[in-house]
Amino acid sequence: MSPTSRLLRAVSCIALVWSASGQNITSLAPKKYLSIPLGGIRPTGWLLDQLMVQTNGLAGHEHEFYDYVSQTDWTGGNSYYSSLEEAGSYWFNAMVPNGILANNSAINAKTQNFLSYVLSRQDSTGWLGPEVGTTKPRYLWGRYPFMFGAIQMTEFNSSLTNEVVTALYKFVSLANTMLKSNNTGVEDWTATRWEDFVITLQWLYDNHPNGTASQALLVDTMERLKWTGVPWEKVFAKQYFPTAAVENTPNPFNLDLTWHGVNMAEGLKALPATYRFTHNQSDLDTASQGWDLLFQYHGRPSGIYAADEYLAGLQAARGTELCLVVETMFSGSYLYQIIGDPKFPDRVERIAYNALPATLTGDMWNRQYLQEQNQIYAGNMSKNPFPLDGPYSNVFGLEPNYPCCTVNHPQGWPKFITNAFVTTPDMLSLVHLYLGPFSTSVTLAQGNAVTANVDTLYPFSDTVTTTITAQAAFTYYVRIPSWVVGGTIAINNAAPKAVAPVNGLQAVTVGAGTTTFVLQLPAPITTESRPEGAIAVHRGPLNYAFDIPRKQKVLETNAQQPLAQDLEFDATSNWEYAIDPSTLKFSASPPSSGILPSPIFDSGLTPLKITVTACLINWAIAGPTFAAPPPTNPACTGPATTITLTPYGATKLRISEFPVFNSTA
Known part of the structure; x- marks a missing residue:
C-alpha cells in the first residue's frame, strides 16, 4: 500500500463522520479582510529599488538561459509548458506580479505568452499541462501555482477574464x-x-460563481480535496505536533511529507481555507495554534522556522529552505485575511526583512537552498548539519541542491507588496498592513476613490509618513507592530498623540480631500532566549547579527550567463564571540539624501547598527564547515572588545545566536 493510500485510509473515518453529520454547505464564510487586485498596490522608495534589483538579477533573467524555463517555443524538453508539473508553474506564479509591479515589458510578454500557450492547448477533457496527448499519469498539484498566476493576470487585465475563467471551470469539472x-x-x-x-x-x-450548479460543483470539489488530502487539523494538533527535529521521529500520518518544510508552509493555509466551507471555528483555532507551535518548536530569530527538508528543531546550524521562506510569507498574508490576528503580519514582516534577503546575495544573482542562523561558511561542505540535504545546500548559486527555489523564490517580494494593503469586507475602509514605502489606489464603497502614499525608510527608520487623498470621509487603519513602545501619531500637523491600536490597528479618521499623518514607531532593543543559554538580538522588525568578514571564491559559472555563478564564502576573521547583553547600544545614521544605498541588503550598507561588548571564547566547529551549538557559560579567552551587529538580512556569513558573558564580573 502506498503512503498516500495509507493516509487516505487514516482519514476516511473523518470524512465519514463529516458526511454523516448531514451538512450540505454551499455557501462560503466571508473573509475578515479582502485583498486588493494586482497592480492596485505599488512599491516606492527603497522597496521599489529592491524589486528592481530582483528584476535585474536572477529572477528577471532566468527565463533567458535556465534550462527549466528557458525555451521559448514550449514544444518539448524542459520548456515552460512541459515543466508545468512544477518549474514553469512556479516561475509563472512569481513572475506575473514581478513583471507587472516592475513595469517590465519583456517579462510581461513572456508571462502572457506562457498563459496563452497553456490555455490554447487545454485538451477536450479540460486537462492543463504537458500530459496532454500522452499516457503520462496526471497529477493535480503542478497546476496550482499556474492557477495563482492566471488569477493575478486576470485581476490586472480584465480582458483575460472570460478565457481564464472558462479554462478554470473546465479543469475543475x-x-x-x-x-x-x-x-x-x-x-x-x-x-x-x-x-x-x-x-x-x-x-x-x-x-x-456562474450560478447555483457551478457553486455546488466548486464546494463539492473543495470538500473532496480536503477529505482526500492530508488532515491538517490533526497535523497541527498539539498531540501530534513534533517538538524537535523529526529525522528520528516516526510520522503518525504514514506520510513523511506532512512534516516537509515547504508543505508545512503551504499547509498553513489549509484550515483557514477549510473554514470557509465548513464554517467550523475549530478550523481557525487549530490553524492559529499550528502557527504558534511551528515557531515555538522550530522558529528562528530571523522570523522563519527551520526545515532542512523536514522540520529541524531549534539548533542554530540547522537549515531553512528558501521556498519555505516565500511560501510562509504568502500563507501568513492569507491567514490574516481570514482570521485577522495581527501576529500573522508581525511575523510576515520579520520574515520579509530578515530571512528573505539573508538567503540571497545583495544583487540577487545567487541564492541558497538552505540558510543557517549561525552560518560560518557557505560552500561545498565536507560535513554538513542537514540530514537529508546535500553538502552544496548553503552555496550561493544558481541551483544549489534542488532547482525549485530558483524558480519559486521570486514570488517573495511581489506578493509581500501585493498584500501590503487590504480592505474591510464592506469596502468602507482601507487597511495598511505591512509597513514600508508604498502607494495604493482603490475605490471603496459608494465610489469613494482613495489614494495613499507612504513615504518611509522603514524598517531602516522609525518614521512613517502617509498622505491620503479621498473623495469622501472614511476610516483608514494602519497596523502598529507589537514591538513598538511609545509610538505616536500626528495628524495634519497637530501635536503627536500616543498610538492606541485595537487588535493591532490604529484608526485614522480621514476627511474628504487630503490628510497627512506621521507615525513615530520606536522600539527597544530586546533579546530572545535560544538553546544552550544563547540569545538573539532584535530591535523593531529586525534581527541583528555579527557580519563575519569573508572572501569569495567562484565555484562554477553558467556557460550562457556569466552573472549566474556558484559562490563559496569563507570567513576571514574570528567569529567565536560571546556578548554582554547589558552593553547593547543602538545607533542610526540616516542618509542625508533620504535615499538608501542599493542594494540595501548587503554588507555594510544599512544605516542601522547595534554595538556590544564581546570577547573571544572557545567555540568548537562541527567538522570544518559549521559551528557547534553555542557553548553555555563560556570563559573569555581574550580581552573584552566592542563588535558591531547589523541587520541579519544584510549578512551572508553570520553569528546571530550568541553565548553570553558578564563583562563587569
Whole structure:
C-alpha cells in the first residue's frame, strides 16, 4: 500500500463522520479582510529599488538561459509548458506580479505568452499541462501555482477574464470527476498541497460563481480535496505536533511529507481555507495554534522556522529552505485575511526583512537552498548539519541542491507588496498592513476613490509618513507592530498623540480631500532566549547579527550567463564571540539624501547598527564547515572588545545566536 493510500485510509473515518453529520454547505464564510487586485498596490522608495534589483538579477533573467524555463517555443524538453508539473508553474506564479509591479515589458510578454500557450492547448477533457496527448499519469498539484498566476493576470487585465475563467471551470469539472474516480490525480504532493486548489476554487466562487450548479460543483470539489488530502487539523494538533527535529521521529500520518518544510508552509493555509466551507471555528483555532507551535518548536530569530527538508528543531546550524521562506510569507498574508490576528503580519514582516534577503546575495544573482542562523561558511561542505540535504545546500548559486527555489523564490517580494494593503469586507475602509514605502489606489464603497502614499525608510527608520487623498470621509487603519513602545501619531500637523491600536490597528479618521499623518514607531532593543543559554538580538522588525568578514571564491559559472555563478564564502576573521547583553547600544545614521544605498541588503550598507561588548571564547566547529551549538557559560579567552551587529538580512556569513558573558564580573 502506498503512503498516500495509507493516509487516505487514516482519514476516511473523518470524512465519514463529516458526511454523516448531514451538512450540505454551499455557501462560503466571508473573509475578515479582502485583498486588493494586482497592480492596485505599488512599491516606492527603497522597496521599489529592491524589486528592481530582483528584476535585474536572477529572477528577471532566468527565463533567458535556465534550462527549466528557458525555451521559448514550449514544444518539448524542459520548456515552460512541459515543466508545468512544477518549474514553469512556479516561475509563472512569481513572475506575473514581478513583471507587472516592475513595469517590465519583456517579462510581461513572456508571462502572457506562457498563459496563452497553456490555455490554447487545454485538451477536450479540460486537462492543463504537458500530459496532454500522452499516457503520462496526471497529477493535480503542478497546476496550482499556474492557477495563482492566471488569477493575478486576470485581476490586472480584465480582458483575460472570460478565457481564464472558462479554462478554470473546465479543469475543475475534470478534477471533480477524477476525485470521484478513486481519487485519480492524487499522489503524495497533491495530498499535502490541496489547499492551493481550494483557494483557486474559492476565488471562482467569490468572483465568478456562474450560478447555483457551478457553486455546488466548486464546494463539492473543495470538500473532496480536503477529505482526500492530508488532515491538517490533526497535523497541527498539539498531540501530534513534533517538538524537535523529526529525522528520528516516526510520522503518525504514514506520510513523511506532512512534516516537509515547504508543505508545512503551504499547509498553513489549509484550515483557514477549510473554514470557509465548513464554517467550523475549530478550523481557525487549530490553524492559529499550528502557527504558534511551528515557531515555538522550530522558529528562528530571523522570523522563519527551520526545515532542512523536514522540520529541524531549534539548533542554530540547522537549515531553512528558501521556498519555505516565500511560501510562509504568502500563507501568513492569507491567514490574516481570514482570521485577522495581527501576529500573522508581525511575523510576515520579520520574515520579509530578515530571512528573505539573508538567503540571497545583495544583487540577487545567487541564492541558497538552505540558510543557517549561525552560518560560518557557505560552500561545498565536507560535513554538513542537514540530514537529508546535500553538502552544496548553503552555496550561493544558481541551483544549489534542488532547482525549485530558483524558480519559486521570486514570488517573495511581489506578493509581500501585493498584500501590503487590504480592505474591510464592506469596502468602507482601507487597511495598511505591512509597513514600508508604498502607494495604493482603490475605490471603496459608494465610489469613494482613495489614494495613499507612504513615504518611509522603514524598517531602516522609525518614521512613517502617509498622505491620503479621498473623495469622501472614511476610516483608514494602519497596523502598529507589537514591538513598538511609545509610538505616536500626528495628524495634519497637530501635536503627536500616543498610538492606541485595537487588535493591532490604529484608526485614522480621514476627511474628504487630503490628510497627512506621521507615525513615530520606536522600539527597544530586546533579546530572545535560544538553546544552550544563547540569545538573539532584535530591535523593531529586525534581527541583528555579527557580519563575519569573508572572501569569495567562484565555484562554477553558467556557460550562457556569466552573472549566474556558484559562490563559496569563507570567513576571514574570528567569529567565536560571546556578548554582554547589558552593553547593547543602538545607533542610526540616516542618509542625508533620504535615499538608501542599493542594494540595501548587503554588507555594510544599512544605516542601522547595534554595538556590544564581546570577547573571544572557545567555540568548537562541527567538522570544518559549521559551528557547534553555542557553548553555555563560556570563559573569555581574550580581552573584552566592542563588535558591531547589523541587520541579519544584510549578512551572508553570520553569528546571530550568541553565548553570553558578564563583562563587569
